[in-house]
């Protein structure tokens with residue numbers, strides 16, 4: 001109790017919603033991922049578009065929205081331990097790059113960084129191209145006869161296929177077999193973690209094990225482990241066989257069609273002179289599968305959604321495609337061509353401002369910090385509210401306008417400082433997959449725009465004035481209510497739409 005009173009005094013510098021004895025703000029916490037967005041935004045607006053605090057019992061959560069404090073936290077070399085929510089990922093991802101800390105994280109980060117070298121990305125681009133061609137076929141079928149359909153659903157399968165092929169070197173083909181055991185288990189696990197994040201009793205295995213759905217969780221976990229360990233073991237065996245046979249002939253197997261997968265790169269590197277253990281390989285490969293598919297699918301879905309509502313901007317994207325791709329608009333773009341798509345770059349940046357894929361990143365203080373003159377006690381959860389940064393009116397004037405020109409490098413009107421916009425985080429623990437992600441997002445959108453006119457679910461839902469339909473905080477009550485085809489933004493570990501991304505596609509002839 002003394003510790004609690006001391007902490008309360010120390011953080012008097014930061015306001016927050018009124019608390020009740022013992023439980024703090026627990027009674028106000030949101031119960032659905034959509035309500036989480038509104039809870040976070042309502043308070044952020046109420047407390048001046050900066051930081052605020054929430055007490056969950058005796059546990060202090062600081063929500064950080066002030067770019068100066070975002071900078072303090074993200075550039076720190078010591079504030080790198082993740083907050084307790086990430087513990088839920090542990091049974092699946094172990095101590096992979098996302099969840100580990102200290103010297104293990106440091107060593108692995110150093111070893112893994114070269115796996116995203118631009119030469120390797122070029123190889124990965126072939127995988128993105130072939131899978132997005134297949135994706136187009138799926139879209140053709142799903143969007144037949146002007147049908148309104150959920151775009152998010154299909155993108156999930158595409159990005160899962162891309163990440164499995166690039167990370168493990170095998171094709172799981174979720175686009176054709178969305179009901180395969182592995183695809184289902186990944187989907188279940190992502191949903192399970194999001195759902196449990198909202199229920200304190202389900203967060204820890206010690207209490208979750210008494211809930212009826214715990215059995216399904218164990219089953220999915222076993223499928224994920226068996227599958228991934230199986231791939232790794234077969235890959236090691238194959239390597240050993242190659243070494244002993246000293247033959248250059250490629251043996252016939254599931255791996256032959258791939259060049260270098262992420263797993264191969266890890267197998268060919270050494271840590272302190274000895275290779276990664278099988279468990280470490282498992283942890284890193286699984287981390288990639290998780291971090292590398294749920295994120296890109298959210299980014300692609302929201303960007304395509306915005307294009308479906310802002311047809312003038314879509315037209316400019318298409319004109320850039322015509323300029324760069326020439327006469328054959330149906331072929332895959334090369335790595336070089338993707339890098340020349342500067343307007344598309346701006347659209348993706350602006351989409352990530354309005355709908356940043358990772359709404360919050362969390363750190364845990366292992367000692368007391370002085371953050372720009374404010375004391376932050378030991379054992380505090382620092383939640384960097386990435387989702388709020390793009391709506392800060394001082395940084396992004398008229399934030400509810402979808403306006404890619406904000407990111408035009410020649411537009412001197414809006415200059416953003418480095419920590420005012422950080423959808424991929426920043427500093428030592430930033431996203432290691434940023435270049436991979438942007439390459440995939442651009443590759444997929446480029447192809448979708450060249451094959452289809454992306455249309456809103458209903459013609460009248462087109463934005464005529466350039467504003468988005470999703471408002472937060474006090475604005476939510478001043479604007480027309482959401483249409484059933486508008487996205488219900490939901491803060492899970494990644495940002496999603498609760499009701500999918502509903503739109504229509506019309507094939508371009």
Ligand code: HEM
Pocket residue numbers: 082097098099109287288291292293295296299356357358361362423424425428429430431432433434436437438441
């Ligand atoms: C649009 C897509 C993506 C976005 C917006 C994104 C964003 C982020 C953010 C905000 C973090 C910091 C998380 C934290 O501090 O807790 C992060 C970390 C990470 N991301 Fe991404 N990510 C994306 C795609 C990817 C992809 C495609 C991969 C892998 C191929 C990837 C791999 C990782 C890994 C391994 C980490 C942990 C890095 C570390 O702690 O050292 N991400 N990402």
